[in-house]
Amino acid sequence: MPPPPVTLQRADHDDPRVVAAVRRYVGELDARFPGGFAVTEADLVDPGGHYLLALRPGTDPGTDHGADGAVDAVGVGGVRALPSTDDVPTAEVKRMWVDPSARGSGLGRLLLGALEDLARELGHRRVLLDTHLTLGEALALYDRAGYDRVERYNDNPYAQAFFAKRLD
Template structure:
């Protein structure tokens, strides 16, 4: 944490920035500066000063995005890649030194505990909020959800089956989005089907945000909204191909029931009574 991060002649802020630039550049021609600013939570002026400093030292080069000449990008030079590689090597040595006094099973326990902390802290930083289902973010999530189902269902999926905005707005229902670092990464919908009964639809999480527990958070938000609206029961259905969805619903207290609708994509129907509704 001092001005010589990992024993190199570089303060922590610049070292972290160089690490991010080098790691991301492995997947493309350059990193958009605005993406770095969002990811690291940096002030635009502070980021610009650090980039100029690294550029003056020959660690990075500035450029423009190949698809948008107005977007500035930054990528590592050969010297920058070499320093980032040395940074990784020194970090590995440091961690190895910390763990060498532990037995193999103890090292695994440390690693598992850190992975759990990382997953839960990432989940905690995600916000789940009600939105208008007509917004571009909501439609983008529903389009991605439909594309996922079309790829997984043997019979494909018709986007016409998606709920319309009017079905999940106002007194009729609600639509929720999950945001991570300003990007929509999940959605879910609630609609009233009859007095005291609601139906949960389209619980979906982006592939890059799965295995965090986000689907369960979305489900909890929809149940809380249903209870606040005075609904005593929520129902949902799912396709036989979505085995992980069925397992999640059962863990969340849903009971499988006879078919309550003739939904063409449904193979299993579930119900849950809401306490205190």
């Protein structure tokens, strides 16, 4: 049987579902990265960021929101404004994550496209993002979605690959 449908919903940075999904993302990275992945509680989500949640009807009482008609966050991602050095309004995709139970369903591409649309809606004409080389599925997604590899644009100590995409 196919998984239940997923809906995307905008949410504030301090929405408990956003925070819980980002914590799951951080936990997964901590397990996958050689040497782990650590962020402070203050750096978990960006107060100036705009977030999307991927939600599906709840099926597991052990998830963040349980069953009985509740919804489970199976994905999250945010965009935040970056200073531009070339007069192109630029956003950065941050904390994009899809739960392992939803991978392979096209949700990553759907979420990335929706984050690009959100960046456009906010007036940005380019998006940047970074990732770790351990995340082969993310690297493949960004390549398939038309992102170009670029030089390092930030000081994120965990980032090893950098991407950009024009939105116009």
